[in-house]
Amino acid sequence: MATRGQTIFLILLFVALALVPLAGERYPLELAVQLMIFGLFAMSLNVLIGHVGSISFGHAAFFAIGGYACAYFQTRLGWPIFVSMPAAIGLTAVCALIIGYFCVRLTELYFAILTLAFSMLVWAVAFKWTEVTGGGDGFVGITAPDFMSNPVLFFWFTFAIVAVSVGLLWLLSNSTMGKTFIAIRENPTRADFLGVNVRRMRLIAFVIAGAFAGIAGALLSFYVRGMFPESAFWTQSGQVMIMVLLGGMHSFVGPILGAVVIYVLETFISQYTQYWPIVLGTILLLIVMFAPDGLIGMFRSIGRRMSMRGRRNA
Template sequence: MSRLSTPIISMAALVLFALLPLTGDCFFIYLGTEIIIFGLFALSFNLLLGYGGLLSFGHAAYFAMGAYACAIFLTTLELPFVLAFAGAVAFSAAGAAIIGFFCVKLTEVYFAMLTLAFGQLVWAVAFKWVSVTGGDTGFIGVAVPQALKSPTTFYYFALVICVLCVAAIWVLVHSAFGFTLQATRENRNRAEFIGVNVRRVQHVAFVIAGMFAGVAGALFTLFNHSVFVESAWWSASAEVLIMTVLGGVGSFFGPLIGAGALIVFDRITTEFTVYWPTVLGAILLVVLFFFPDGLVGAFKKRGGRNK
């Protein structure tokens, strides 16, 4: 895929998403909204794994933080929407800052296991703190602003927010900080030798990734008018990992494509069978064995052969 084709394909995809509500089909509007939200979630995860080489098994914790914080700020505390939404994002960033402070002290498998431990801790708090989160029943009946209750209106709101977030992440990964983060991924020791504070760079990336995951979580709460503890469970972190691997780890738009593909596969499969986890496992095996670089990598290789 050439440098010229990337912006052209990106603009074409954006136009298609912008025109999707014109179909008038609520199913496609809901499906498109879900793809947009989880695409942002996967993109935030790829900032850690693809660009920082940091494998987190607890990334759903920040998605859940944003989701619950948005619900509590809007409904329990009755804050204005702008304050509630911004507060939810800030809460996710703060949670990521605290957890990341401890996680970046470790490396490789120890880092991954510590993120899993913190992720399960967040789930336990959401599950046990029934008076605040609703526990296993979930936080139902979120006070979504009247202006966002229309599926089409909310779709465009989510699209605008996600496009702004994607643009911000694009600028970030192509900045000096982004290249420094990639240097820590490629060779941590060499980066430290030339004076890079690896822990600080990874910590900042951890916080930024958590913040954007919080944006996705807040949007998901507004989309569903509710939030449940499953959002913080380890399987939610595994799902975003699969989205990223399916699209292509390290590819900027790969996670967006992977999120869309996985959600569409899910909807099609559940129409015919209840064994979606089995199908998901089969998809992952096929990707790992035959498309290790994901869908984007396979497309690039095919394009290279056709030249």
């Protein structure tokens, strides 16, 4: 659930993002677009991990499906963007419904492994189905609307879609359904006892998470003008999971914060050393060991200590 502080953070974040084009330089625009795409991807995963407490290790499957579908509709079928993108998101949601229907029958470890298996299946199909996906080389060179060649317009396009998506996710997290999700996370047995259809609610969460991952994937396909099987590989699922964990999985804005930190660190550290993975591994290790609630959890506990000291001084 989004607290007041988090809501303010979100608003400020989007105001800050809206100011980026004013800098008049290219690179901040590029970075902001990448951050928004991966931030949305991480937030979509958090619907599963943070809200209903289902650990999916195959979320990249929907990221890839959204991207491939959008690329295919745009390029091979020549659909206009206002048809192709909703269609791609719809297709991703249908895939999430089918895959989710099977996955929500299992819980915990088995759920994690089944999602992993499905995502590897999606990867294998993307790798083999050359006629549609371009195979191992990927779907290269998608037909994008003209305005996307302009970095500033592409930025605003991404900004609008991500802002609306995050707004919808915010509404979800503050709705009755969002509260039901959290009840399931905290105690599925009790939720069941109180008359919640746990399996159906988890399926709904799965489809919502998949659809938003599909939006992120579609945006990425426009951004890099292609889609590649690597986007469905298990390491991609691992990366987005790290983002969620780093930011803080039980908070609304945590994932977007985690995505920003990981992405910015990766971009800059890998310019100085080829050993970025060991840095990421160490960060992850420290978070797991010492700050399992992520950055948001750290901020919260620092905040609590500060306000306690404030009270003592007063």
